[in-house]
């Protein structure tokens with residue numbers, strides 16, 4: 001398991017073994033930031049301007065909404081594909097990275113929360129489902145909290161509606177099997193054969209977002225949107241709880257300071273020091289982060305602290321035994 005620091009995408013795998021594929025590693029407004037290109041600062045923002053000359057698949061500073069694909073290879077060699085979050089850039093990431101990494105389908109979906117950058121691509125799920133003009137297909141299981149369910153029922157009533165109203169035409173829409181999960185570390189669930197433990201965290205003091213702990217052989221904690229990790233959740237992913245994490249995937253919005261609804265780099269590194277995972281990859285970054293420059297800084301930090309931390313990038317594939 002290693003994060004390659006080369007900005008050229010790794011060659012597609014031979015299909016053997018489980019892997020995590022970072023579909024998106026950016027914030028809600030994504031990178032490049034549109035305003036940086038429409039109303040350039042003086043001097044202009046290098047990270048955003050790179051997007052005008054370097055194609056996204058070769059540009060580690062091109063960041064879609066944060067989303068992870070778990071390519072789970074079971075003991076019999078069968079692969080299951082689980083998608084965490086379906087944001088505004090879902091279609092773009094499928095076109096760019098599903099094709100590159102040869103991901104043929106989505107077997108189940110898991111949602112961290114119901115913000116736009118995590119759910120607004122749900123309509124496009126129909127485009128990766130088998131075609132049936134009468135919606136006569138197996139629905140895709142989608143795991144989400146009660147709060148997320150209520151919000152999605154308002155945002156996408158047609159995805160939740162069970163029966164047609166009298167006289168209503170059949171229209172092709174994504175078919176989902178909505179499965180409510182508890183926002184509670186003590187209520188694990190299985191998605192496509194893999195066990196997930198919900199990790200409730202504060203995403204602003206008025207909002208609970210879910211992270212997830214998964215993997216039997218290597219333990220992975222995925223926390224994409226967090227401003228504070230409550231003690232009960234921290235225990236579950238601590239050395240005395242789950243045991244040392246093999247991989248922590250953690251939110252870091254800005255490089256300095258703090259933010260009311262997200263971790264920035266200082267808070268993220270504080271958590272890394274506390275939890276001491278074998279490896280950490282940061283996600284959810286704004287245009288403040290420059291992939292190569294800041295990974296160099298993090299390399300030094302890692303050497304000093306003895307804990308490897310790097311920025312993830314869109315398209316990164318991390319082979320890992322789950």
Ligand SMILES: [Zn+2]
Nearest residue numbers: 036045048287
């Ligand atoms: Zn910018």
Ligand SMILES: [Zn+2]
Nearest residue numbers: 113115203225
């Ligand atoms: Zn959010």
